[in-house]
Amino acid sequence: MLLSIFPWLKAFHIIFVITWFAGLFYLPRLFVHHAMTDDQATKQRFKIMERKLYRFTSPSMALTIVFGTLLLVANWSAYVTAGWFYAKLLLIILLIIYHVWCGRIAKAFANDSNTKSHVWYRWFNEAPVLALFAIVILVVVKPF
Numbered sequence: 001m002l003l004s005i006f007p008w009l010k011a012f013h014i015i016f017v018i019t020w021f022a023g024l025f026y027l028p029r030l031f032v033h034h035a036m037t038d039d040q041a042t043k044q045r046f047k048i049m050e051r052k053l054y055r056f057t058s059p060s061m062a063l064t065i066v067f068g069t070l071l072l073v074a075n076w077s078a079y080v081t082a083g084w085f086y087a088k089l090l091l092i093i094l095l096i097i098y099h100v101w102c103g104r105i106a107k108a109f110a111n112d113s114n115t116k117s118h119v120w121y122r123w124f125n126e127a128p129v130l131a132l133f134a135i136v137i138l139v140v141v142k143p144f
Contacts, residue, residue: 006074013067020064021132023057024095027102028125034109035118043112050106061099068092083144091131091138098127 027050034046072079079085108114116124137143 006071009067009070009074013064013071016060016063016067020057020060020099021128023053023060024099024102024128025125027053027057027106028121028128031102031105031109031121032118032125035114035116035121043109047110050109054103054106057099058103061096065092065096082142084138084142087144088135088138091135095128095131098131 030046030050030053034043034050037043037046105114105116
């Protein structure tokens with residue numbers, strides 16, 4: 001039964017991966033600009049944007065995990081022996097930590113207690129890009 005809906009599970013998994021990564025790419029970019037501004041009206045606007053984007057991105061993360069788990073259950077025997085899958089799983093765990101960290105940063109900005117510079121956020125912004133490259137290569141190439 002589950003194998004017959006496997007293409008649907010995969011399609012929804014990919015859709016939610018894309019929406020999750022859209023948030024992971026854009027939210028830290030908002031932090032860069034927020035850290036650069038001194039204008040109170042602009043800071044307020046960034047606070048609203050960050051809060052709304054994080055609230056949009058969080059369900060995308062959850063649904064990515066749900067559909068990914070269903071894919072795993074549907075084809076357990078193929079994944080359990082694949083080394084690349086465990087590397088991907090580690091990267092996913094790190095992305096979840098990164099996502100939660102973004103939420104804490106958004107809260108710090110909301111409370112006007114940010115202590116990091118825009119330069120730090122520029123570097124912070126690169127982590128999901130590197131993770132995406134690695135995950136796509138692991139899934140498509142299956143190097144080990």
